[in-house]
Amino acid sequence: MAPNDTARTTDEAGEGGVVRRKAARYAVPVAVAGVAAATIGLVPALAASGDPDLPDITAQELIAKIAASDTEQLSGTVKISTDLGLPSLGGLAGGAAGGDGGSASPDARLMELASGTHTLRVAADGPDRQRLSILGDGAEYSVIHNGDDVWAYDSESNEVFHGRDAGAGADREQRAPKELPTTPKDLADEVLEAAGDTTSVTVDGTARIAGRDAYQLLVKPRQSGSTVDSVRIAVDAENGVPLKFTLLPSSGGKAVVDAGFTKVDFSRPAASTFDFTPPKGAKITEADELNSREKGAPKPAGGLEGLEGFGPAGLVGGDGRGVNVIGEGWTAIAEITTPGGKGSTAPKPGDAPPEARQFLDALGDRVKGDFGAGTVFKTRLVNALMTDDGKVYVGAVTQDALVEAANAAK
Structure with a gap:
């Protein structure tokens, strides 16, 4: 051996x-x-x-x-x-x-x-x-x-x-x-x-x-x-x-x-x-026929305003919209900002009706910190923190690591 x-x-x-x-x-x-x-x-x-x-x-x-x-x-x-x-x-x-x-x-x-x-x-x-x-x-x-x-x-x-x-x-x-x-x-x-x-x-x-x-x-x-x-x-x-x-x-x-x-x-x-x-x-x-049909499909109501910069370029942070990587290596965490930046009027978890909010809370664990409050959704490998103000922190890290990243980003 x-x-x-x-x-x-x-x-x-x-x-x-x-x-x-x-x-x-x-x-x-x-x-x-x-x-x-x-x-x-x-x-x-x-x-x-x-x-x-x-x-x-x-x-x-x-x-x-x-x-x-x-x-x-x-x-x-x-x-x-x-x-x-x-x-x-x-x-x-x-x-x-x-x-x-x-x-x-x-x-x-x-x-x-x-x-x-x-x-x-x-x-x-x-x-x-x-x-x-x-x-x-x-x-x-x-x-x-x-x-x-x-x-x-x-x-x-x-x-x-x-x-x-x-x-x-x-x-x-x-x-x-x-x-x-x-x-x-x-x-x-x-x-x-x-x-x-x-x-x-x-x-x-x-x-x-x-x-x-x-x-x-x-x-x-x-x-x-x-x-x-x-x-x-x-x-x-x-x-x-x-x-x-x-x-x-x-x-x-x-x-x-x-x-x-x-x-x-x-x-x-x-x-x-x-x-x-x-x-x-x-x-x-x-495949080409399928993609042609998809290209001709109508856009969602309200258009795509605010999604600029949320594509691949957003993966490196850029203008503060899209995805920003916090840390490196095995404890890297993706911070996902609501499309449209800080001024976005997109719905946030806290805007959900009480019944829907109760359902979401049942799927995860409620946490609080300097960032405010949110819900952590867990798997055996990847965990995600969804804050009440609309940000998401996700990575192959523990719940404590997610909360710490959200606190530091506040």
Whole structure:
């Protein structure tokens, strides 16, 4: 077994570390929350037959091994379990899928992976060919990327969604929705690319995952106040591919996200794996037609006055409207200001009728501070404070951290 490499972390590497590449330090909780809320976690159903005895390796060397991995062909089965402490989103996603995009729309169907346990079948042959299938009882939902085309098919409803590859030369309106991370490597990349000085990364033993020898990379926040206890990534000892991803909350209990292969094969999948022809009689929705209908839809009553600056530019603060990031690393908090700035006349939580206010209070905990009063809404990973004056503070942090941020911003 490889020794516990707690004495050497990526922070101490002489060359700046692969971990920091393309990383904004405040993005760590955003990446983790995005992965957990919008995607997956794999059940710990990966039977171990004893930890393998592997050559010693440092954390920096293991991260470099992940970054240098050139494996582009694989197929296998992934089991996914996500527990944010929320009710199942299956019905909600299904309802959303019944809209203009049909039940095959990836935007809605992939959201089902945000809760519960799922079995996926995955295949990849380079950057231009991938297939992901969610297996159900007597039905299957598949997303197939083959060259410039992205197809999604729901066998239960016999509906098809067709779009263009987001990397192809098509106009944005004709592109298919960006797919969510669905493998341990996707999840590992989200965390490692956002790690920085606020993060400790060490090697913590070995494991046997899906019949493969693997090193265990342990990622832990150095800061207090985060809802994340640790992230454990099992890395294939031979080719550097992440095989399992587990995110544990600081509150204890089962994993929030636990993602891993139960079967994996690194040979090239058959070319026919990525072929798709719409079945006879299937209802087909084209992404460009759907976007054209959405562009022609009427605007909400009252127009969009006051929303200027609330888009991506608002994510860095800017003119005080939109989203401002407070702090960095695992305890970064997004401060969301009501569109329109301080002079906005948008409804505030305190303006709600007593019955509605009572309902909201039942969903969260009332808190008070120098900022005034508000309600904290909790999951096992992401918490949000909605103040009575219309501001929202959200992050993968504790309730106390949210209240402290709101007090400091007052």
